[in-house]
Amino acid sequence: MTWRERAAQVLREPLVHFLLAGAVVYALLAGRAPDLGERRIVVNEAVVGQLLSRWSESYRRPPTPAELDGLIADYVRDQAYYREALRLGLDKDDEVVMRRMRNKMIALATSEAEAATPTDAQLQALLDKDPARYARETLFDFSQIYLGPDSPEGRKAAEFALDQIRRGTDPASLGKPIPVPTSFSKGAASEIAGMFGDSFVAGLRQQPLGAWSGPVASGFGLHLVKVTARTAPAKPQLADVRQALENDWRADALRKAEDANYRRILAGYDVKIELKK
Amino acid sequence: MMKTRMLIAAVLLAGTALAGCDKVEKALGSKAAEVTEAAYPERVYWGDTHLHTANSVDAFVFGNRLGPEEALRFARGEEVTSSTGVKAKLARPLDFLVITDHAEGMGSTKALYDAPRILIRDPQVLKWYDMMHQGPEQSVKAMNEILEARAKGTLPEQFRNPKANAERTHNVWNTNLDTVERYNEPGKFTAFMGFEYTLMQGGNNLHRNVIFRDGKDRVGQIDPLDPTNELTPDKLWDYMDAYQAKTGGKVLAIPHNSNVSNGLMFMMTDGGGKPMTAAWAKRRADHEPVVEVTQIKGDSEAHPFLSPNDEFAGFGKAGWDIGNLMLTEDKKPNMFAAEYVREALKRGLLLEQNLGVNPYKFGMIGSTDSHTSLSTGDENNFFGKHSGVEPGPKRAMIPQGLGAKSARFGWQYLAGGYAGVWAKANTRAAIWDALARREVYGTTGPRMTVRFFGGWDFKGDDLNGDWVKAGYGRGVPMGGNLATGKTGKPSFIVSALKDPDGANLDRVQVVKGWVDKAGKLHEKIFDVVWSDMDKRKVTGGKVPAVGDTVDVARATYTNSIGAATLATVWSDPEFDPAVRAFYYVRVLEIPTPRWPAFDALRYHIKLGPDVEVKAQERAYTSPIWYTPAS
Numbered sequence: 046m047t048w049r050e051r052a053a054q055v056l057r058e059p060l061v062h063f064l065l066a067g068a069v070v071y072a073l074l075a076g077r078a079p080d081l082g083e084r085r086i087v088v089n090e091a092v093v094g095q096l097l098s099r100w101s102e103s104y105r106r107p108p109t110p111a112e113l114d115g116l117i118a119d120y121v122r123d124q125a126y127y128r129e130a131l132r133l134g135l136d137k138d139d140e141v142v143m144r145r146m147r148n149k150m151i152a153l154a155t156s157e158a159e160a161a162t163p164t165d166a167q168l169q170a171l172l173d174k175d176p177a178r179y180a181r182e183t184l185f186d187f188s189q190i191y192l193g194p195d196s197p198e199g200r201k202a203a204e205f206a207l208d209q210i211r212r213g214t215d216p217a218s219l220g221k222p223i224p225v226p227t228s229f230s231k232g233a234a235s236e237i238a239g240m241f242g243d244s245f246v247a248g249l250r251q252q253p254l255g256a257w258s259g260p261v262a263s264g265f266g267l268h269l270v271k272v273t274a275r276t277a278p279a280k281p282q283l284a285d286v287r288q289a290l291e292n293d294w295r296a297d298a299l300r301k302a303e304d305a306n307y308r309r310i311l312a313g314y315d316v317k318i319e320l321k322k
Numbered sequence: 323m324m325k326t327r328m329l330i331a332a333v334l335l336a337g338t339a340l341a342g343c344d345k346v347e348k349a350l351g352s353k354a355a356e357v358t359e360a361a362y363p364e365r366v367y368w369g370d371t372h373l374h375t376a377n378s379v380d381a382f383v384f385g386n387r388l389g390p391e392e393a394l395r396f397a398r399g400e401e402v403t404s405s406t407g408v409k410a411k412l413a414r415p416l417d418f419l420v421i422t423d424h425a426e427g428m429g430s431t432k433a434l435y436d437a438p439r440i441l442i443r444d445p446q447v448l449k450w451y452d453m454m455h456q457g458p459e460q461s462v463k464a465m466n467e468i469l470e471a472r473a474k475g476t477l478p479e480q481f482r483n484p485k486a487n488a489e490r491t492h493n494v495w496n497t498n499l500d501t502v503e504r505y506n507e508p509g510k511f512t513a514f515m516g517f518e519y520t521l522m523q524g525g526n527n528l529h530r531n532v533i534f535r536d537g538k539d540r541v542g543q544i545d546p547l548d549p550t551n552e553l554t555p556d557k558l559w560d561y562m563d564a565y566q567a568k569t570g571g572k573v574l575a576i577p578h579n580s581n582v583s584n585g586l587m588f589m590m591t592d593g594g595g596k597p598m599t600a601a602w603a604k605r606r607a608d609h610e611p612v613v614e615v616t617q618i619k620g621d622s623e624a625h626p627f628l629s630p631n632d633e634f635a636g637f638g639k640a641g642w643d644i645g646n647l648m649l650t651e652d653k654k655p656n657m658f659a660a661e662y663v664r665e666a667l668k669r670g671l672l673l674e675q676n677l678g679v680n681p682y683k684f685g686m687i688g689s690t691d692s693h694t695s696l697s698t699g700d701e702n703n704f705f706g707k708h709s710g711v712e713p714g715p716k717r718a719m720i721p722q723g724l725g726a727k728s729a730r731f732g733w734q735y736l737a738g739g740y741a742g743v744w745a746k747a748n749t750r751a752a753i754w755d756a757l758a759r760r761e762v763y764g765t766t767g768p769r770m771t772v773r774f775f776g777g778w779d780f781k782g783d784d785l786n787g788d789w790v791k792a793g794y795g796r797g798v799p800m801g802g803n804l805a806t807g808k809t810g811k812p813s814f815i816v817s818a819l820k821d822p823d824g825a826n827l828d829r830v831q832v833v834k835g836w837v838d839k840a841g842k843l844h845e846k847i848f849d850v851v852w853s854d855m856d857k858r859k860v861t862g863g864k865v866p867a868v869g870d871t872v873d874v875a876r877a878t879y880t881n882s883i884g885a886a887t888l889a890t891v892w893s894d895p896e897f898d899p900a901v902r903a904f905y906y907v908r909v910l911e912i913p914t915p916r917w918p919a920f921d922a923l924r925y926h927i928k929l930g931p932d933v934e935v936k937a938q939e940r941a942y943t944s945p946i947w948y949t950p951a952s
Contacts, residue, residue, distance in 0.1 A: 242822035264822025265886040
């Protein structure tokens with residue numbers, strides 16, 4: 046591939062289009078607006094080259110001479126209308142123009158962030174900020190029996206059943222059938238929550254270790270449980286959760302880039318909200 | 323328990339550097355995740371096999387601005403901001419997601435929207451371009467016009483330029499694969515690669531979702547297939563064969579919305595209307611092991627026209643049984659038989675009797691077909707079919723047809739469709755394999771746990787022991803075939819457990835279909851276990867209704883009726899060893915409020931008298947088949 050082809054490739058990149066468009070917008074905002082009073086519309090090699098390449102991109106063939114004439118005529122017409130419209134201030138307060146400009150500004154602000162790659166230090170900082178988010182979950186070792194719907198009578202029956210277990214009755218003989226496992230070894234909190242509902246996991250966290258206790262309510266009703274171990278998650282290591290960190294870093298970087306860009310722009314304005322109290 | 327160990331090495335690739343034509347893939351680090359596959363499936367995994375993002379031609383113009391990344395974060399349980407600026411979060415995360423953007427014109431409307439206006443020569447395209455830029459309402463109108471032109475085959479040339487489309491599709495596809503790879507976390511959350519093959523005959527829906535078992539190393543070797551000029555699925559199957567041959571990977575296809583195919587999805591002939599051959603039947607069964615039976619655009623299990631004795635047939639049929647997808651052709655009663663899944667399963671038996679192969683031997687799942695990048699299947703958290711109808715006061719009552727004709731209304735869309743998968747682990751391989759062996763079921767949204775085993779010696783007291791182990795040891799799970807060469811009657815272990823965050827269960831039914839020697843098709847529904855059986859005695863051959871606790875004005879219900887769990891061992895009292903049959907389970911919840919009731923409450927709106935404000939949500943399992951020994 047020659048440098049020429051390479052350059053052509055780069056010019057076709059949507060990102061480059063955005064950057065070019067963005068540069069124009071920046072130029073406008075920087076107060077270096079092109080002279081709108083300039084009455085000369087120039088169609089030179091560069092303009093035609095651009096028309097040609099855009100045409101070919103869409104139609105996979107060069108335009109016929111007649112089509113090229115049409116393209117040029119259209120270009121001139123667009124320029125004339127565009128400049129005249131700007132001169133008359135028709136872009137002001139036009140919702141479509143505003144939305145389009147806003148979208149271009151955002152795309153420009155976030156395109157850099159999209160291509161950026163975080164350093165290990167950045168990822169480590171993210172991990173240190175919220176280790177719980179990346180930690181593996183609490184693991185529970187427990188047994189459970191199901192006693193039926195949660196009701197005042199059900200709770201009384203649960204107390205009675207608990208008393209019987211303490212007196213030596215086999216817990217399995219007291220439970221009602223339910224198609225969930227009766228014992229878990231290293232069950233992850235989210236997995237148990239998916240199976241029994243969130244309230245059940247909250248209940249498991251509060252039970253004493255090593256003895257039958259309860260009742261604990263699930264989405265199905267009341268249970269007696271015997272929690273034998275609650276394994277707190279180890280501190281997460283960067284190497285183990287790199288992908289999750291990178292995903293979050295990237296999503297956050299986009300948000301931040303957009304936000305920072307907006308704040309920077311806003312700083313140049315004096316916003317007054319005038320409302321009657 | 324016996325466990326087989328499997329090492330899944332996920333090489334995670336991310337970020338394609340912009341360096342001229344040299345596509346530099348930068349490995350950000352390879353991660354080997356060790357995931358243990360259980361000896362048999364111990365838990366059900368929940369997911370959506372059918373989700374569209376802003377890269378789908380229609381989703382974008384309907385207003386969706388969220389890409390695959392937001393879709394994946396949302397499915398994993400993160401909060402995202404919807405295209406209309408509303409904070410959105412699932413009450414419970416999903417276990418897996420397949421992003422299935424339309425292959426046809428992938429990313430094209432987004433590209434059109436972003437294009438400079440000067441480039442657009444076609445006056446029709448220019449009109450749509452301007453409408454797209456004129457705000458949400460005009461944009462939705464533009465999309466309906468585009469869809470109608472698509473259905474009529476009158477799309478302008480710019481939309482049909484195959485080479486430009488192919489190039490764009492290639493780029494969008496590869497970017498998506500990178501994103502999917504970054505969010506796939508074996509053991510925790512599975513992100514699949516896939517696309518929708520939006521096959522149509524006119525406005526008749528023959529759509530399929532294509533789901534790959536593999537990662538980017540394989541899937542990146544091919545691009546999605548464009549269905550534009552096709553009328554039958556044969557080319558898709560060729561494509562799938564070619565993928566498997568080229569890469570050594572695996573792929574399957576899942577048809578959906580047979581309810582709006584106007585009599586084409588499950589024909590007695592081949593796709594082109596010629597007599598079906600055994601070879602064609604085998605190809606169909608091999609490539610399409612599962613059907614999506616319920617989703618936002620209606621439910622395709624059973625229709626009252628075909629199943630007059632089924633008092634629960636026709637869930638979510640309102641608006642969907644009046645014509646095809648695009649409403650370019652009205653529905654005629656003789657079309658129903660090739661549109662509803664129960665009838666298709668019966669037809670499959672007859673075709674097998676004639677050809678020796680059953681083309682319609684498929685399992686069932688539900689999925690959303692949401693076009694908002696948000697897989698919402700819950701009634702109280704429904705983000706709509708597309709971004710033009712995200713939560714808001716008007717959406718329940720407005721006409722909401724696809725295409726220009728507007729004879730369907732907002733409330734007729736269903737908040738629902740999830741797939742329950744009995745997989746041995748939460749990995750691409752394990753979930754895909756469960757789909758392939760049909761050990762799956764569909765629900766209209768709630769996450770009830772349903773087990774179904776068929777065998778020859780199950781007895782009532784099996785339920786007192788480890789019946790799951792017995793089910794796998796002495797029988798077959800949903801999706802399987804009853805062992806042949808046995809005497810007696812088949813018996814089934816059936817177990818249903820309510821959604822832990824949802825409504826109690828009304829009843830569990832076994833739906834049986836069979837074909838007699840004369841080739842006549844039959845079906846019968848058996849209520850096998852229900853709540854309060856001692857009080858709800860069968861009268862006139864029917865189990866009395868469970869009751870209704872729905873308070874529509876408050877959009878609430880109470881679990882004071884129904885049961886948390888229902889289980890039984892059932893054997894077929896009418897079993898005839900000489901006839902082919904299938905059995906599947908349908909589980910009904912007690913009545914609960916539908917999403918329009920939640921909208922009415924939130925936005926203080928008045929719903930019209932036609933609006934269905936409550937429903938008995940349900941689950942459908944894959945069948946178990948019986949084939950007489952020949």
